[in-house]
Amino acid sequence: MFHRLAPVLSLVAIAPLMQAANGDLTTLVNNGSSANRVDIVYMGDGYTADQQATYATQVNQMNSAMFDAGYFSWKVDPFPRYAKFFNVHRIEVVSAQSGADDPSTNTYVNTALGATYAYQGGSQRTLYINETEANKLLPHNTGKGFVADIRMVTVNASSYGGAAINYAVYSAGYFAATEIAMHEMGHSFGKLEDEYGGIASAFPGAEPDRVNVTKDPTGAKWQRWMGYNDPRTGVVGVYEGGDGYNTGIYHPSADSKMNNLNKAFDPIAKEQFISRIYDFVRPIDAHLDNLGTLTDPTKLWVKSVDAQLFTFEWFVDGTLIAGATGEEFDPSLFGLSAGLHTIKAKVSDLTDMVRDAAILAKMTQEVSWTVNLVAVPEPAAYAGASLAFSALCLIRRRKRARA
Ligand SMILES: [Zn+2]
Structure with missing residues (x-):
């Protein structure tokens, strides 16, 4: 009996050690290196150790609303289009007590981030936190190695409330919580102003x-x-x-x-969000090394953040090459002459949601290579790169071999 019980006892003993600690980080969505992504970090306030599952669920609900809204994507556009430009993380934050302070009902609870309604004498629905406490848990302050570009705080409360300074704070139990969160994120990340009077x-x-x-x-x-x-x-x-x-x-x-x-x-607002996204993300994640001259490369390539979203153009010595419209370019397919050429890839986000020239400039990126073609195919045979010409070339080569 002892031998059969022992493993069970040791599991029980280990369990408390496995619980998440404040500042622990779970990456929910990883679309690429944080160096070229907008990193969203969620924190929770007013969730006790027993309420962490609720916190995780409410973060997931917000993430779905923002990027995976389906028919309701119009509520959050332009974010679904740019989903691959984001990483999403959740930071564990355990509060001693549940909820948020509410001076109007003389409710005061001990929470990790000190969320309160009527923040600093504001209107009742002004729900905000103690930024000093939240800052201590940010990834770059806890050795996680990246900066939180968007900081969201879900508060375990159900009365209408939210506010934004450096964090977008919202009452996650409110029926329209995701709508509040998007509005507040419009302030914090989008640097947008309220459009209402009063x-x-x-x-x-x-x-x-x-x-x-x-x-x-x-x-x-x-x-x-x-x-x-x-x-x-x-x-x-x-x-x-x-x-x-x-x-x-x-x-x-x-x-x-x-x-x-x-x-x-x-x-x-949509144009402004896209501008803000491109403050953190460049269209190209990686490309074939272009430091030296490449001799007879079989493939030039770029790897973009989202190939579905961009228009790709390839230029040889400044001339646009018709038919080259992807992330890869094979110089042997386009009838190029022998010698040195400059080949350029241009990657552009041509959405009609942006009209401002300075923003459009951030949405385009170019890479150039110097290429030396030595073993080029016969130009006449390859002109047009059509199948017919390829076949012709084969015939010619056979004739020559016989001669
Ligand atoms: Zn507002």
Whole structure:
């Protein structure tokens, strides 16, 4: 009997050691090196040791809503299109007590990140955390070797609440939690402003640096989109109100997620998100080494972040090569003459969600190789690279062999 019990006893003894510790990190989605991805890091607050499964489930729900929304992807566009540009991680955060502080009901609980409603005297729904405590758990502060580009905090609370400074914080138990989270992430990662008013006076500040509000009643800031009729958010124009003020400030659409939950992001916000994504990600992850001259390479290649999303163009000595439209290029297929050539790959994201030239520039990347072709095939035989010419070439070669 003793021998049969012993393994069971030792398992029980080990179990507490296997529990996650604060700061432990689980990578939920790994699309590539963090050096060329937007890293989303989730933390939880107000989840006790017994509630960690709830935390994990709520993180998964948010991740699905953001990248895998199916029919409802319009609520989170442009994120589904750029899913492969992101990695997603969850950090274990165990609180002594459950929930969040709520001064309106005299509720005060001991949680790891100190989440509270009415944060710093704000409105009741302003739910935010102690950033100093959260910062201690960030990957680059705990030896995980990468920086959290998007910081999300799910709070184990069900009353409507959220806010954003450096973290996007939201009450994960609220029925529209994912909508709050997307709006708050629009502030923190997207650097977008609220498009709603509220205070019945004129906006008192200087011209905001945010791209979706302006004091200029002509809306010059989003001139490139003016009049564009977005199927979800209406005609881009100049709508008074924004950043919590009713007058003296303007926003670009009749309604959007920076104004109301369950709306789409408007064209200005979508373009801004794409710009922010490309602040962290370049189109090309890797490419064939181009430091020296390559002699008769059989294949030039680039590896892009998402081959489904990009347009690939190949140029030889500046001339676009028709028919070369993938991540790989075989110089022997295109009838090139012997000698030195410069071959260039151009990888472009040609989405119609971006119109700003400076942003478009970030969405294109080029790589060039110097290639020396020595053992080139007969140019006439290979002109056009068609099957017919290949067959002709074979015939010619046979004739010559006989001669
Ligand atoms: Zn807001």
